[in-house]
Amino acid sequence: MSTTAKISLQGVAKRFGKKVVLDGIDLDVRPAESLVIIGGSGTGKSVTLKCVLGLLRPDAGRIMVDGDDVVAMSGSNHERVMRKFGMLFQGAALFDSLPVWHNVAFGLINGRGLARAEARAVAVTKLGQVGLGPEVADLRPAELSGGMLKRVALARAIAADPEIIFFDEPTTGLDPIMADVINNLIVDCVRRLGATALSITHDIASVRKIADRVAMIYQGKIIWCGAVADLDHSGNPYVDQFIHGRAEGPIQMQVLKP
Amino acid sequence: MDVLAALGRVVLGFAAATGRLGLFTGHALSHVFRPPYFLGQVAQQMVSIGYFSLPVVGLTALFTGMALALQIFEGSSRFNAEGTVAFVVAIGMTRELAPVLGGLMVAGRVGAAMAAEIGTMRVTDQIDALMTLSTNPFKYLITPRLVAGVTMVPFLVAVGDAIGIFGGYTISVQLLDFNSSTYIRNTFDILENIDIIAGLVKAAVFGFIVTLMGCYHGYHSQGGAQGVGAATTNAVVSASILILTSNLVVTQLFFSR
Numbered sequence A: 001m002s003t004t005a006k007i008s009l010q011g012v013a014k015r016f017g018k019k020v021v022l023d024g025i026d027l028d029v030r031p032a033e034s035l036v037i038i039g040g041s042g043t044g045k046s047v048t049l050k051c052v053l054g055l056l057r058p059d060a061g062r063i064m065v066d067g068d069d070v071v072a073m074s075g076s077n078h079e080r081v082m083r084k085f086g087m088l089f090q091g092a093a094l095f096d097s098l099p100v101w102h103n104v105a106f107g108l109i110n111g112r113g114l115a116r117a118e119a120r121a122v123a124v125t126k127l128g129q130v131g132l133g134p135e136v137a138d139l140r141p142a143e144l145s146g147g148m149l150k151r152v153a154l155a156r157a158i159a160a161d162p163e164i165i166f167f168d169e170p171t172t173g174l175d176p177i178m179a180d181v182i183n184n185l186i187v188d189c190v191r192r193l194g195a196t197a198l199s200i201t202h203d204i205a206s207v208r209k210i211a212d213r214v215a216m217i218y219q220g221k222i223i224w225c226g227a228v229a230d231l232d233h234s235g236n237p238y239v240d241q242f243i244h245g246r247a248e249g250p251i252q253m254q255v256l257k258p
Numbered sequence B: 001m002d003v004l005a006a007l008g009r010v011v012l013g014f015a016a017a018t019g020r021l022g023l024f025t026g027h028a029l030s031h032v033f034r035p036p037y038f039l040g041q042v043a044q045q046m047v048s049i050g051y052f053s054l055p056v057v058g059l060t061a062l063f064t065g066m067a068l069a070l071q072i073f074e075g076s077s078r079f080n081a082e083g084t085v086a087f088v089v090a091i092g093m094t095r096e097l098a099p100v101l102g103g104l105m106v107a108g109r110v111g112a113a114m115a116a117e118i119g120t121m122r123v124t125d126q127i128d129a130l131m132t133l134s135t136n137p138f139k140y141l142i143t144p145r146l147v148a149g150v151t152m153v154p155f156l157v158a159v160g161d162a163i164g165i166f167g168g169y170t171i172s173v174q175l176l177d178f179n180s181s182t183y184i185r186n187t188f189d190i191l192e193n194i195d196i197i198a199g200l201v202k203a204a205v206f207g208f209i210v211t212l213m214g215c216y217h218g219y220h221s222q223g224g225a226q227g228v229g230a231a232t233t234n235a236v237v238s239a240s241i242l243i244l245t246s247n248l249v250v251t252q253l254f255f256s257r
Ligand SMILES: Nc1ncnc2c1ncn2[C@@H]1O[C@H](COP(=O)(O)OP(=O)(O)OP(=O)(O)O)[C@@H](O)[C@H]1O
Pocket: A016, A021, A040, A041, A042, A043, A044, A045, A046, A047, A048, A090
């Protein structure tokens, strides 16, 4: 299994101070599949993605991308592997000193050495795909709404047609129609361009639309992983509670009763 | 026993911080010699440091040169040595006051802005985003700022030298009834190349310190707006202290016989 996986996490652990966030994550993402990670807020979904990208260093475990261990990698080797990735950050993380088009074209210009005019044309096309017209291209990120920021960040993540794309909550903050457009776009990236997608979302409708397989994270471990078709009869009470959004069940939220 | 433990923690913490800073510096400098270069970033930083700091550094030098002339005239008249005004203004500005005061002003203006900008980029994941776009943050953010600091602060100080001496001259001639051509001749007789060079070397060192502290504290900031605020303060305070201590060291290297 691990030889054919595009991305393979084996026993990945990460803690911040005394707080254990990841406690041995085992997860394989197959080539050209769309895997969605679900799980409660603050369970370490974003941290998992950042570990794979080398933005956080796991305390233990191995992370293989195309068979190469990326945890041990550094410098130019790591940069070479990073070229395979596109990442949509949960908070958009656009460069606020640059206009929108330059944000989208950034990886093309600085990473791949495309000419500015050419990169700008690609950027405008990608902006079109996320439903933003060419008039947005010259605005600054500070002039956009939250949902527009997210879509610009999405355009930036897919601008270089990466092999592997990470989407951290791609549809949060969008209206239902635009959310569906973005879901279609993600599906398109996987089906048509053959990209491998690893997404995080809280939106179960979006899970059903974009996922080939679903993994649920709880208390630092993957407690269930299966095809999206099995989501409704997983036989796992945690998954059941989560997808139906019930306050009652095995997952207890730490809240004070009024 | 507790006192020893606390002392040990402080020493260890200091050693760790020094090591981190050393690694950071080495990492940033290594990119000076490794293409690709972000020349656009370098140019932008040079303008932002060199051009936009001109008013601040120029005003500082002007008023310092003027005040210096007044002080020295008043002080030296006690033993009939008014001729020393041109001498003290020229030496004092070039060797000491233009570089140190200019460096401190740049620390307040540029160092703080750098720490705030890079710190905000850190806490909003923009630095992480750079990495995912195949762009090395050291190459793109840190190295251009260091290069701009080392080259532009000497330029600022050279301008400050001229303005400061001009300030002293104005006060001396307009207010203290010095003879204009004598004052100018005295100034040029006194000044040696080493005075100016020593000041410019100091300026390069201070430019490095200011930009390094701004980048280092910004890069390692954490915890939102408050963290960025703390990074800004730390950048200015540490740069100021390092400017004053390194000033002593460089002076000692140049002028001790
Ligand atoms: N840089 C950090 N320093 C300290 N703790 C952190 C850091 N990043 C994340 N954490 C902690 O790790 C835990 C997991 O964070 P993470 O961002 O992965 O959550 P998440 O599953 O993505 O949640 P959400 O769905 O709300 O985005 C959180 O409890 C958070 O407090």
